Amino acid sequence: MEHVDVAIVGGGPAGSSAAEAAADHGADAVLLEKGVPRADREGTGPDSTDAAGLLDYWFDIMGIPRSEFPEDVVLSELDGAKFYGPSTEMTLTETGISSSADGFGITFHRARFDDWLRERATEAGADYRVGVSVTGVDTDLRSSPRHTVRLANGEDIAAEYVILADGPQRTITGGTLDQFLPAGQTMADIMPSNKVNHIAYQEHRRMPEELFTPEFIEFWWGIMPGHTAYPWIFPNDAPVARIGLTMPIGLDIDAYDRSDWDLLRASDDSIPQGRQYIERLLEREFQAYDLDDFPLVEDRGKSKGTETYPISSTRPIESPVGAGIAVAGGAMGTTSAFHEGGDHVAVRTGRIAGRLAANDRLERYNDAWHDAIGDEILRNVTFADMVRDWRPNDWDRAFTTANDLMDARGIKADAALRGGFNGIKMVLGYKWGKFSYRNGKYVQLREDDYAV
Numbered sequence: 001m002e003h004v005d006v007a008i009v010g011g012g013p014a015g016s017s018a019a020e021a022a023a024d025h026g027a028d029a030v031l032l033e034k035g036v037p038r039a040d041r042e043g044t045g046p047d048s049t050d051a052a053g054l055l056d057y058w059f060d061i062m063g064i065p066r067s068e069f070p071e072d073v074v075l076s077e078l079d080g081a082k083f084y085g086p087s088t089e090m091t092l093t094e095t096g097i098s099s100s101a102d103g104f105g106i107t108f109h110r111a112r113f114d115d116w117l118r119e120r121a122t123e124a125g126a127d128y129r130v131g132v133s134v135t136g137v138d139t140d141l142r143s144s145p146r147h148t149v150r151l152a153n154g155e156d157i158a159a160e161y162v163i164l165a166d167g168p169q170r171t172i173t174g175g176t177l178d179q180f181l182p183a184g185q186t187m188a189d190i191m192p193s194n195k196v197n198h199i200a201y202q203e204h205r206r207m208p209e210e211l212f213t214p215e216f217i218e219f220w221w222g223i224m225p226g227h228t229a230y231p232w233i234f235p236n237d238a239p240v241a242r243i244g245l246t247m248p249i250g251l252d253i254d255a256y257d258r259s260d261w262d263l264l265r266a267s268d269d270s271i272p273q274g275r276q277y278i279e280r281l282l283e284r285e286f287q288a289y290d291l292d293d294f295p296l297v298e299d300r301g302k303s304k305g306t307e308t309y310p311i312s313s314t315r316p317i318e319s320p321v322g323a324g325i326a327v328a329g330g331a332m333g334t335t336s337a338f339h340e341g342g343d344h345v346a347v348r349t350g351r352i353a354g355r356l357a358a359n360d361r362l363e364r365y366n367d368a369w370h371d372a373i374g375d376e377i378l379r380n381v382t383f384a385d386m387v388r389d390w391r392p393n394d395w396d397r398a399f400t401t402a403n404d405l406m407d408a409r410g411i412k413a414d415a416a417l418r419g420g421f422n423g424i425k426m427v428l429g430y431k432w433g434k435f436s437y438r439n440g441k442y443v444q445l446r447e448d449d450y451a452v
Contacts, residue, residue: 004028004127006357007149007159009134009172011035012046013343014329014350015165016117019126021354022163029354030157031121032149035130038302041111044130045118047167047309052110053078053217053234056099058344061373063351066101073112076235078104079215085395086222086262090402107217107234107242113343137162137176139323141452146324161324161357165350168311168330168342177327180320180450190445191317191333198228198311201274202244204236204300208293211286212239222395223262223284224277226251227388231263231281240297243278246311247271260392274308311335315381317445318366322452326353326365333444334377345373366447370440381442382434 006022008015011033022029035044059066080093081104093104122128133152140146145160164173174187181187214235221230229247236242251271258264263272263280272280282294296305316333319326329335329346349369356362387394 001158003158004030006161008163010165012048014346016121017347017350018163018354019121020124021351022358023125025355025358027358030127032132032134033130034133038111046114053107055095055105056101057097059101061344062347073108074106075237076107076214080104082216082218084220085399086392088396088399090399134172163353164327164331165329166331168335170331173331180452199249200246200309202242202307204297204305205243205294206297207239207241209239222392225256315444318447320450320452321363321365328353348372
């Protein structure tokens, strides 16, 4: 059987970053990626969603300077983001968080980003294998190496450390961690890998040039049901944009008044499909144009200009580091359906896991990732909880209030007094939400919960 120091399952941002860091610190690291095809990539690679953008401070979270990004990865340089309620608008030109990067952020080509991270890993000395399917990981803490990574082709690999980076579906992570849970409990109960709770869908469309705004990303809230449901427009290379949405699945349309939501119709007998929502968004926002003015660009994205991705959005978990296992990126629950943010925390958690595994210090992993991305996770979890029961008029009221509270640095607590009752309610609600999740309480599975 082949023996390695570190085996990484999954070749997306978390896995590639883990492989690079492990190899860079002297470990014999192998990355195992099953590989899927994309229309915009030669060969196969990770099955990654292309709703790809990075804010200024996310570069610092990743630990990769903006200056290192190849120009063929970057699609648009952003000046800001526009947020729309049913009848309100808010524009941000600052994230309000200190950053070493200039500008508001970028949009980027996801397949090229993945390929670039793969190149970094292989240049560092990692063995990146595509077309290799992992079926499971067996662990015997009395053995050395402790882990046997089972492969579909029967050529198993022994490893001292395993980093699980198989994305938010967690197809390998779930069964692997079951070994360390108390009797009668499984990861399917905590973070089910086969139960999708959100769907991301997007289309690459060519926009009329007079409508294309490369300097802004745009989001709409309160026009489709579900507190984590929102459409967006991300500028690519002019005048192509990614027009898509994230929404929870399993919603009952009869639980919603169709007249309250702009993208619903009285005749709808079920929640619309992603394509229907996008067409309705275009009709709503660009009433002087026909849908034919926004043709699909079929040589982009995953397949014929479209992409659909299931997401198991949840709160993060800690890893059973005592068993020599770290879970990184979307597999550990850092993918947020609320704000589509996953790449930056995936890269950072992967880098931490790879470095610590290579240095035989993996027991520090949980503390290290909390220190690195805890504030980001805390913001996401708190905001998602705040808006859980919001209706369309709540989004309008929030954006109106936020505009009253905004300064160049973002919303500040002392501005609540200027915003009256709604301002006080918004700021105090956010602060109380963050307080309730203090000291890592946003985690739903702690290191001590594992039987290691």
